[in-house]
Every structure is written in structure tokens, then in C-alpha cells.
Amino acid sequence: MGRGTALALHERGLDILGCDIAGQARQAFEAEGGRSVATPSELAACEIVVVLVVNAEQVEAVLFGEQGVAARMAPGSLVIQCATVAPAFARDLGARLEAMGLAMLDAPVSGGAAKARSGELSVMASGAPTAFDRAAPVLDAMAATVYRLGDTAGVGSSMKLVNQLLAGVHIATAAEAMALGIRLGLNPQTVYEVITHSAGNSWMFENRVPHILAGDYTPLSAVDIFVKDLNLVHETGRELAMPTPVAASALQQFIAARGAGFGREDDAAVIKVYQRLSGIELHEAANDAGGE
Structure with missing residues (x-):
């Protein structure tokens, strides 16, 4: 950037x-x-x-x-x-x-x-x-x-933290939704087309799922970024005695992706956690770094 x-x-x-x-x-x-x-x-x-x-x-x-x-x-x-x-x-x-x-x-x-x-x-x-x-x-x-x-x-950074909570949760949720659809036997492209025209859509779903469909995890924003940013959300919430359980769950998914070797890949690579857990098949592009 x-x-x-x-x-x-x-x-x-x-x-x-x-x-x-x-x-x-x-x-x-x-x-x-x-x-x-x-x-x-x-x-x-x-x-x-x-x-x-x-x-x-x-x-x-x-x-x-x-x-x-x-x-x-x-x-x-x-x-x-x-x-x-x-x-x-x-x-x-x-x-x-x-x-x-x-x-x-x-x-x-x-x-x-x-x-x-x-x-x-x-x-x-x-x-x-x-x-x-x-x-x-x-x-x-x-x-x-x-x-x-x-x-x-401090005010600007406070607002950015709210944005990153939503962004991180939406990416992790988009990955989980796509993983569920694939595990159910649905066509991934069809899932994308239906959801982007339905109430379950989000900006992150619409923006990141194409990376998954293409199997291209070239980092535009990396998994490691959301490990950092959602951890900031967690730490700030703790300072304020403010629970952030949904953000904490998303953080664990990004940490799992990082631990699996995907930290430097695009943040959409958080779906690979589900690939390892449930054996779903994901498209792999020729230039996919694959756990770099």
C-alpha cells in the first residue's frame, strides 16, 4: 500500500x-x-x-x-x-x-x-x-x-479497530460459509453467485471469495495482517473489559491458518484451515504458493 x-x-x-x-x-x-x-x-x-x-x-x-x-x-x-x-x-x-x-x-x-x-x-x-x-x-x-x-x-485508530473487527470476522465467516457449501456438495461458483445476490452477502464475501474460486492466494492483504489486527481488537477489548467473542473466534481461525503455514498468503487462505479439517477440495491455480 x-x-x-x-x-x-x-x-x-x-x-x-x-x-x-x-x-x-x-x-x-x-x-x-x-x-x-x-x-x-x-x-x-x-x-x-x-x-x-x-x-x-x-x-x-x-x-x-x-x-x-x-x-x-x-x-x-x-x-x-x-x-x-x-x-x-x-x-x-x-x-x-x-x-x-x-x-x-x-x-x-x-x-x-x-x-x-x-x-x-x-x-x-x-x-x-x-x-x-x-x-x-x-x-x-x-x-x-x-x-x-x-x-x-487515538480516535482515528479507534475507528480503524472497529473496521478491522468487522473485516476480519467477515473474511473468516465467508471462508466458513464457502467451506460449508463445498462440503454440502454445492458448486462453489453457484454459492458465490447466489450469496452475492442474497441477504447473506458482505463486501468481504464478494471481494475475497473470487480469490478462493480462482485458487489464487497472492497476498493483497495477508493472513498475518489479520492475526495482528484481530489481536489488537482482543487486547483493546481486554483493556476496556469489553468482550469480543466473535472477533476472538475469527482470530483463532487466522492463527490456525498462520500455524499451518499460510501466514504470508492472501487472507482468503483462511479457508485452507477447513480444507485440512474436513478434506474439502479447493481449486488450485498454477501460481498458488501453497503454504509459503
């Missing part, structure tokens, strides 16, 4: 400097006309830094690690933090950056790699009005919709 967003910003005329520790990612970005660097510290001259990484640990490394950028940014600069993190982490991060004279938007995103590349993400953001004003050209270029949810860090 990071490269897609960087390219979308670049194509809309913004002066973009990409950063990735992976040389292959930098080469791919530069092949499409972008400029890139290998360490966050090299972004110090940027007035706005968009952090679009996997988890809180990577956010910490980008901003405060040995080659972190935060301590090198000019006072008054802006960090747009887009990773899915715990609300408590987002609140603490906002306070730490404010103490350094930096502004932050807590701005997690939804839409996946395709929407990132086309500049049509949904952004769930919170922060000071002045931060929104400064971020406007960037947000306009990367997002179809920007939700302004509040003036303080």
Missing part, C-alpha cells in the same frame, strides 16, 4: 520522496518515475512524512529508531500516521511528537493495495484542525474519502 500511495501522490504532482528498506521496493518505485531513499533519516528535510507500514513496531522504528526521522524533522513538521495500531499507542505517539514540536494526524486507511494505487483510500483521521489543513493536498491525492473524526490522536 505504501508504494501505491506514493505513486498516487507522485502522479498528482506532489514532490514525493519514497522510503523503503527493501531495495526491490525502491527499484520498483523508481522504475515508475519516483525518487527514493533507504532509511527514514534521509526524509528529514520533508515537511510532511506519511508513515504507511505494517504495525506499531515499524512505526516506532521509522520515527524513533536508530535511523528514525522524528528527531531530525524541523519543528512544525507533520507526521501522517497511517498504520493500524492500538488507540493507546496512537495517543501516546501523538503526545511524544507534540513534545518534539511536531504535529500528527492519526490517520489509518482502508481500501487495500488497489485503492492505494488509484488514490482512492478511505482515511479515518483525527488531529488538530491545523494538521488537517496542512495535510489537505496529501489527503486529497491519496483518498476518495477522508473522515474527520476528532481533534485528538
